[in-house]
Amino acid sequence: MASERCGARTRAGGACRSPAVSGRRRCRMHGGAKGSGAPSGNSNALKSGLYTAERQAMRLKMGVLMRAGKKLLRDI
Template sequence: MLTSARCGAKTRAGAPCRSPAVSGKMRCRMHGGAKGSGAPKSNRNAIKHGFFTREAIDERRDLRKLLSACRETLDEFK
């Protein structure tokens, strides 16, 4: 137990965690080394709604440019 690898996480106080790492992992059971812990292998949350896809970002950018041009045109008529 004393010679096993230590967890690489930091505590809230900034000191390194002194718990032993789970075998085959870099973290202890409390910091994500337990079986089934952590995020899924692929980031399915990002593609769930498509808000941050390249096409959606480009579409919002183009819409902002169009709105800006419309505001400038309306300001010319004042």
């Protein structure tokens, strides 16, 4: 009996020919190996903090303040 094949697609569009790791649907190269895949939590998204809710709210407040300041200068 042939072992189950990896379910991943190659860049050419064909199916991967490698056998899947036992108990998994992918081969060792496509994420079936122990420890493969992304780390738990998304620490990469927190490198700059640019898109956190706190920073976005701060940018909105700054925009309101800048527009109010420009309007005040125009009125003077």
